[in-house]
Amino acid sequence: xxxxxxxxxxxxxxxxxxxxxxxxxxxxxxxxxxxxxxxxxxxxxxxxxxxxxxxxxxxxxxxxxxxxxxxxxxxxxxxxxxxxxxxxxxxxxxxxxxxxxxxxxxxxxxxxxxxxxxxxxxxxxxxxxxxxxxxxxxxxxxxxxxxxxxxxxxxxxxxxxxxxxxxxxxxxxxxxxxxxxxxxxxxxxxxxxxxxxxxxxxxxxxxxxxxxxxxxxxxxxxxxxxxxxxxxxxxxxxxxxxxxxxxxxxxxx
Amino acid sequence: xxxxxxxxxxxxxxxxxxxxxxxxxxxxxxxxxxxxxxxxxxxxxxxxxxxxxxxxxxxxxxxxxxxxxxxxxxxxxxxxxxxxxxxxxxxxxxxxxxxxxxxxxxxxxxxxxxxxxxxxxxxxxxxxxxxxxxxxxxxxxxxxxxxxxxxxxxxxxxxxxxxxxxxxxxxxxxxxxxxxxxxxxxxxxxxxxxxxxxxxxxxxxxxxxxxxxxxxxxxxxxxxxxxxxxxxxxxxxxxxxxxxxxxxxxxxxxxxxxxxxxxxxxxxxxxxxxxxxxxxxxxxxxxxxxxxxxxxxxxxxxxxxxxxx
Numbered sequence: 001x002x003x004x005x006x007x008x009x010x011x012x013x014x015x016x017x018x019x020x021x022x023x024x025x026x027x028x029x030x031x032x033x034x035x036x037x038x039x040x041x042x043x044x045x046x047x048x049x050x051x052x053x054x055x056x057x058x059x060x061x062x063x064x065x066x067x068x069x070x071x072x073x074x075x076x077x078x079x080x081x082x083x084x085x086x087x088x089x090x091x092x093x094x095x096x097x098x099x100x101x102x103x104x105x106x107x108x109x110x111x112x113x114x115x116x117x118x119x120x121x122x123x124x125x126x127x128x129x130x131x132x133x134x135x136x137x138x139x140x141x142x143x144x145x146x147x148x149x150x151x152x153x154x155x156x157x158x159x160x161x162x163x164x165x166x167x168x169x170x171x172x173x174x175x176x177x178x179x180x181x182x183x184x185x186x187x188x189x190x191x192x193x194x195x196x197x198x199x200x201x202x203x204x205x206x207x208x209x210x211x212x213x214x215x216x217x218x219x220x221x222x223x224x225x226x227x228x229x230x231x232x233x234x235x236x237x238x239x240x241x242x243x244x245x246x247x248x249x250x251x252x253x
Numbered sequence: 254x255x256x257x258x259x260x261x262x263x264x265x266x267x268x269x270x271x272x273x274x275x276x277x278x279x280x281x282x283x284x285x286x287x288x289x290x291x292x293x294x295x296x297x298x299x300x301x302x303x304x305x306x307x308x309x310x311x312x313x314x315x316x317x318x319x320x321x322x323x324x325x326x327x328x329x330x331x332x333x334x335x336x337x338x339x340x341x342x343x344x345x346x347x348x349x350x351x352x353x354x355x356x357x358x359x360x361x362x363x364x365x366x367x368x369x370x371x372x373x374x375x376x377x378x379x380x381x382x383x384x385x386x387x388x389x390x391x392x393x394x395x396x397x398x399x400x401x402x403x404x405x406x407x408x409x410x411x412x413x414x415x416x417x418x419x420x421x422x423x424x425x426x427x428x429x430x431x432x433x434x435x436x437x438x439x440x441x442x443x444x445x446x447x448x449x450x451x452x453x454x455x456x457x458x459x460x461x462x463x464x465x466x467x468x469x470x471x472x473x474x475x476x477x478x479x480x481x482x483x484x485x486x487x488x489x490x491x492x493x494x495x496x497x498x499x500x501x502x503x504x505x506x507x508x509x510x511x512x513x514x515x516x517x518x519x520x521x522x523x524x525x526x527x528x529x530x531x532x533x534x535x536x537x538x539x540x541x542x543x544x545x546x547x548x549x550x551x552x553x554x555x556x557x558x559x560x561x562x
Contacts, residue, residue, distance in 0.1 A: 005361035009347065016349045083341040084406060087311045088362040089334040251314035253268075 002090045003098040010102020014068055020106065023067075027060035027114050031121060046127050047215050053118040054135055054211045057111060061143045062170060064110055065103070069150030070162035072099050073247075082252055093244040100151050100240060107143050111136065134225050135214040141232040142208040146170055148239040149203070155247045173205030208232050256325050258414050258445040259287040259310065264319035265469075266305055279305050281469030283319070287447055292440050294456035295449040296551075297466030298559060303449035304342055306466070307418050310447075311339055323414065335363060338412035342419040342449075344403035348392035352383055352402050355391060359406045377405040382431065396423040404435065415439055417448035421455050433459050457551040465558045473558050480554055485546045488521045490530060494539025502533055516542060 014020055034052035038045040073096070076082040086092060115136055122128045149169050153162035176199055183195035207228045210220045264283040269276045279302045287293045297303050308314045310321055312329050321328040324336065346355055353374055360370035378384045381401040386394075394402065400423050407415060420436075421429045429452075436446050436459050450456050456463055457477065464474035473480065489510070497509050497517040507521035507530060521527045527544070534541060 001364055002362050005358060009350075009358050013347065013349060079345050080341065081346055083308075083311075083313055084339060084344065084346070084359070084403075085362070086313060087334060087337065087339040088359065089331050089364075090362050091331050249315060252308070253314065 003094045003101065006085075006090070006095060006098025007101035007105060010072065010099050011105045014103065014106040015109075017068070020064065020068065020110070023060050023064050024110060024113060027056050028117050030056040030060075031114065031118050035121065046125070049121065049125070049127065050132065050215045051211070053121065054132070054139070054215065057114045057118065057136060058139045058142070058211065060114065061107060061111055061139060062146055064107060065143050065147040066150050066163050066166045066170070068106065069103055069147050070154045070159045070166060072103060073151060073154045074159050074162070077252055080252075086252070092247050092250075096151065096155065096244045096247050097240065100148060100243075103147050103151075104144055107140070107147065111140055111143070131214045131217075131220055134220050134222075135210050138208040138210055138225060138228055138232075141229050142205055145203060145205070145208075145232050145236045145239070148236045148243070152239050152243040152246070155243045156250065169203065170205065173203040174209070175206075176202045176204050177206055203235050204231070255289050257286045257322075258289050258324060259285065259447065260320075260322045261285040261306075261310070262320050264306070264309060264321065265317045266302075266309060266314070267317055279469055280309070280316070283466075283470055285464060285471055285474070287445060289445055290440065290443055291461040292436060292446045292459055293448070294460040294463040295447065295466055296451065296453065296456060296463055296555060297449070298451065301466045302469055303466055304418055307339075307416055307447075307449060310416065311337070335410060336413045338407035338410060338415040340400075340403045340407040340415075340417045340420055342422065343396075344399055346391050346399065346402065346406075349390060351388050351390050352378065352394070352405075353387040355402065356405055356409055359409055363410050373409050373411075374405075377408045380408065380435070381405045397425060397428050400424055400428070400432075404432070413444055415444055415446045415448075417446065419450060420448055421450060421452050429455065453551045453555055463551065465555060467559060473554075477551065481549045481551065483548065486522075486549050486553070487547045488527050489543075489545045489547060490519045490521055490527070491542040491544075492517055492519065492530075492534045492539050493542050494534070495537050500530075500533050500537055500539075502530065505529065 031053050034049045034056075037052060038048040041048055076085065076099075082095075086095060090098075119128065119132075122132070146166065146169075150162060150166045153165045157165065179195045179199040179202075183192045183199070186192050186195065208231075210224070210228075212218075213220050262284055264280050264285075265278070266280040267276050267278045283302075283306060285295075285306075295303050295306065305314070309316050310323070310328060311334075323333055326333055347358075350358065356374035356377060357370045360373050365373065374387075375384070378387045381404050383398065383401050383405060386398065391399065391402065400420070404417075404420070407417070415436075417436075420432055424432060433455060436448070439446055440459075440461075460477060462474065462476050463480070464471045466472070490507075493516045497512070497519060506523055506526050507519050510518040510520050512518075519530065521530060531541060531544075
């Protein structure tokens with residue numbers, strides 16, 4: 001209830017922020033323009049439209065998660081609104097969780113709007129298929145994880161550094177499979193172990209990326225979607241736990 | 254003896270700079286005790302550590318050493334805060350909310366239902382005189398209005414213990430008067446009020462007890478009636494006629510404060526000197542305009558304490 005109050009307020013704050021609309025307009029323009037781009041290719045029209053559509057939802061979702069996410073907690077401290085908030089009978093964990101849920105709510109609306117537009121484009125051409133829904137669902141799970149990472153960094157760092165860290169994590173998260181390849185190529189046992197441990201520690205965001213498969217009509221089994229979701233949500237919970245831990249003993253100067 | 258509302262013992266806090274290369278000890282072993290139903294004023298210069306102390310009480314920052322107990326319990330307890338109201342210095346709130354939305358949101362943080370929130374919001378808005386401007390967004394509020402809405406959020410839970418950090422700053426004279434009345438009203442309802450200020454006249458008007466914070470400790474604390482001597486400390490005499498310097502006053506202990514036209518304002522510390530001055534003025538053909546007895550004020554006490562090294 002109290003967490004929800006903070007979440008609702010965070011949502012209200014974000015939707016009164018112009019930057020969100022800017023991102024959304026860009027995304028819709030991008031999805032709309034995929035039709036034009038697809039004209040440049042022969043025979044692969046459907047793939048191009050789906051590819052650009054999914055990539056736009058993912059990219060603009062991540063942009064929202066990072067650029068709104070890193071400012072959320074920082075702004076509360078910088079503008080000292082946190083003073084009156086934390087002196088009410090709510091715990092700091094509830095505060096962090098509320099902030100997080102508020103942004104997830106924003107992302108849900110954001111993704112829903114982009115998806116509706118995307119589906120409109122697909123339906124008009126008769127290219128609609130259910131696998132697209134699975135891909136978007138996993139994009140959303142990934143956004144939940146990226147948001148948690150953004151909140152974790154912003155619980156102890158400035159927005160600029162936090163966005164830098166989060167973007168770095170995002171990129172690493174999509175390339176972490178390279179660590180396994182590296183481990184196979186390495187000679188020493190120690191180096192291999194380091195690579196494997198790092199692979200386990202770092203988020204494997206590619207687990208939630210089925211965009212390529214969907215675009216090329218390769219089936220994405222429900223079991224894979226479930227496994228990826230469980231992985232993404234567990235990782236999110238751990239990151240949020242860490243954020244709450246960091247935030248618990250922080251001085252608000 | 255009733256249980257104190259607030260009890261602080263041996264509180265210490267050091268602020269560390271980047272990488273802990275620099276550090277500054279702000280609070281150096283502070284002890285404080287506030288009894289139920291009293292209005293306590295924490296006084297001190299800017300940077301004396303008033304806000305730091307208040308932030309530690311509210312667990313916004315954490316002490317390096319010492320204990321803080323509120324209503325007999327450790328101050329970190331979350332449920333404890335349902336009985337506390339807090340107005341920070343120069344409060345800043347969510348500017349995209351209207352005053353009423355803001356108060357309803359804060360009501361939610363106490364777990365009140367919708368009807369309860371609305372009733373309480375309307376109630377505190379009326380108390381701080383903001384009912385007519387409740388539906389304006391906070392971004393359009395003046396500093397004084399923000400201070401009032403800040404007071405409203407501090408009172409939304411009808412707290413037993415109200416902590417106010419520089420509550421009078423940013424208020425016009427009428428606003429200050431109203432805030433003073435509000436604090437006295439809280440006291441009349443049995444609430445305990447703890448506030449920090451450097452506006453001494455306000456503190457003198459409403460405090461039961463004051464504490465003077467200096468060098469990270471409470472240098473002096475007590476009832477105003479105990480701290481301030483009721484005896485006359487000096488007299489201020491306004492005379493007119495011959496210039497003060499020309500008067501035949503050998504061995505006189507008073508001093509000239511100001512001259513305006515033919516009038517001189519003179520301060521006299523001893524009663525015997527006062528009599529002599531009056532006699533000399535009369536015999537020199539001058540006129541007595543006024544004599545004002547000055548008693549020790551909080552300002553005198555404060556200046557003495559803070560200036561003392």
